[in-house]
Amino acid sequence: MEYSTSHPDSSLAVSANEIRAATGGHTLSAKNITLSLPSQPLRYYRHGWQSWSLAAWVDANRRIQPPKPPILHPMQIDPLYARETRPHGSWVGAVELDNGNIFLLGALGLDAHVTLDGSALIGRYESGQGDWFVGEGAEQEIFARYTDLLGKRLGEKQQAKTPRVWCSWYSLYTQISEERLLRILDGLGDLPFDVFQVDDGWQRAIGDWEPNEKFPSGMDELAAQIRRSGRTPGLWLAPLIMTPSSRLYRQHPDWLLHDENGKPVSAGFNWGEPLYALDTTHPDVLNWLRALMQKVRVWGYDYVKLDFLYAGALPGKRHIDMPREQAYRHGLTIIREALGDAYFLTCGAPILPSIGLCDAIRVGPDVAAHWDSARDSVLLGNLAIPSTRNAIRTTVNRLWLSPLVHTDPDVVYFRSRHLALTEPQKRQLQDLALICGYKATSDVPAWLSGSERAALRAFLETEPVIERTGRYTFTLDGRQADFSAAAALPAPPTPGQRLASTALGWAVNSRYALQLNGWLGKMTVKRKLGDSK
Numbered sequence: 007m008e009y010s011t012s013h014p015d016s017s018l019a020v021s022a023n024e025i026r027a028a029t030g031g032h033t034l035s036a037k038n039i040t041l042s043l044p045s046q047p048l049r050y051y052r053h054g055w056q057s058w059s060l061a062a063w064v065d066a067n068r069r070i071q072p073p074k075p076p077i078l079h080p081m082q083i084d085p086l087y088a089r090e091t092r093p094h095g096s097w098v099g100a101v102e103l104d105n106g107n108i109f110l111l112g113a114l115g116l117d118a119h120v121t122l123d124g125s126a127l128i129g130r131y132e133s134g135q136g137d138w139f140v141g142e143g144a145e146q147e148i149f150a151r152y153t154d155l156l157g158k159r160l161g162e163k164q165q166a167k168t169p170r171v172w173c174s175w176y177s178l179y180t181q182i183s184e185e186r187l188l189r190i191l192d193g194l195g196d197l198p199f200d201v202f203q204v205d206d207g208w209q210r211a212i213g214d215w216e217p218n219e220k221f222p223s224g225m226d227e228l229a230a231q232i233r234r235s236g237r238t239p240g241l242w243l244a245p246l247i248m249t250p251s252s253r254l255y256r257q258h259p260d261w262l263l264h265d266e267n268g269k270p271v272s273a274g275f276n277w278g279e280p281l282y283a284l285d286t287t288h289p290d291v292l293n294w295l296r297a298l299m300q301k302v303r304v305w306g307y308d309y310v311k312l313d314f315l316y317a318g319a320l321p322g323k324r325h326i327d328m329p330r331e332q333a334y335r336h337g338l339t340i341i342r343e344a345l346g347d348a349y350f351l352t353c354g355a356p357i358l359p360s361i362g363l364c365d366a367i368r369v370g371p372d373v374a375a376h377w378d379s380a381r382d383s384v385l386l387g388n389l390a391i392p393s394t395r396n397a398i399r400t401t402v403n404r405l406w407l408s409p410l411v412h413t414d415p416d417v418v419y420f421r422s423r424h425l426a427l428t429e430p431q432k433r434q435l436q437d438l439a440l441i442c443g444y445k446a447t448s449d450v451p452a453w454l455s456g457s458e459r460a461a462l463r464a465f466l467e468t469e470p471v472i473e474r475t476g477r478y479t480f481t482l483d484g485r486q487a488d489f490s491a492a493a494a495l496p497a498p499p500t501p502g503q504r505l506a507s508t509a510l511g512w513a514v515n516s517r518y519a520l521q522l523n524g525w526l527g528k529m530t531v532k533r534k535l536g537d538s539k
Contacts, residue, residue: 030151031141033114039138041111041127047101050093050122051108054400055084056316056356057368058390061403062495063477064093066101066122070495073388074511077520081274081281081314081354082390084119086132086321093122097358098152100145101127108145112152113138114159116331116359133329145477149406157410161362168366168412168444169200169309169349170466171240176373176417176448177424179531180207183220184228186535191235193451197459198466201309201349202232203240212277213252215243215298229306238349240309245298246286246317246337249279261291263322271322273314278521283317286337287326295337299344308348312341315355331359338363351414357407366412366444370401373416373435376426383496385507386514394427398438398492402478405441415439417446420462423453424534436465437487441472441480 026033047066054061069091079088098112099120111129115136121128141148210218217225229239248255263271263283273281319334342363352360353368372392382391401415418436470482478489
């Protein structure tokens, strides 16, 4: 059947059981849906699968190659679509038409993908039939209509207010200890942080979530110390992955997600080791996850950040046969119930399957102490890798999610020590955090000058009036903020850069190269901490 739009020449060719009117458009039920546009659109909205995956408006004629190295695909993009070079994205796609309107095709269910093929917008559910929203209009209005429908299907924000967070990761990385964290906690003084969050580096192994030797008093005593400072204790975990060095991996190989040949499915590579995914349909895994979350709450942590969650939705053979994103959401439901009223931040998380079950989602890649890297963004074409520009680009292109969930743009910087960002670049990151309403930093108090500490305090205390004036432009108490330059994609590589890209991509696509890079990063952090005790 056909459905006519407000554009005089566009029509929707679709096999659907039912078409229903909705505010600003229509909802339809179909496994596959094809929208025939009147002409090649100007731009396409590409929405990445999980927190770190690229979200951006791109030239409709541009083909974006898969990022390098491929060994990282499972932890950066949806590996099922890794080789797709047409404009595409997870659950939702939109095009900018020549009349200035936006035409949006968005799934109202899970396991769906949208692709732009010439002048056709194509949606597909991986398993079975599902509902879609089709609408046309001004950009902010049409995305708002889509989020309204998603909220009715999946749920909305769990808590009304975002906390102000100090997090250990972006200064200390894994080089944390009980002694060092307590010294920092004392150094924060009366800075108005609501949460003190312990990040990666406290656990015995990825999979073995017990304190290591650097936390001799235990995680419960650390939580008590944090609470005595007047702040909420926060804790980082990555419960849906494990590494071969963990006791969990050795004791429970049957808990892993496997491929059709019975081999464990790769969840990427980090911490110098391969990562593997837990099967969230396995009853013993679900019981283990429930007990782990309950243990964290008993320890006293009321703010919980769960990371690398994409692993629960990777393609693979599960204990119970169900669509992969439904399997992930099933596991996340158990986690949410076990966490009770704790503030729950998801990271590295498939976006739509997380909505309604968490308080916040990280909506961009990790920030970094540098703005951008030509090696990563141009030669490797990797826009999911940590960098401040990558974080800003994807976050600002996901602000439409804010009615559904708190959008976490990652931490901001105020320090000048151990940082390669300019003052305008730091201000861009700070402004985006104010727009998101999610305020966090990892700056060590001893690294801040008096003026930097005062600026941090003012940031934590301010509540500016924010108005969106365009795709990438805002006012904050009347002051202009423009993210257009940060949101732009790098220029396509030249022929010479493509040759260098091939060679570099081959060289870094090994565990040895990644292990060396990780070791160099760890040595850099140790040197920084050595001169600032």
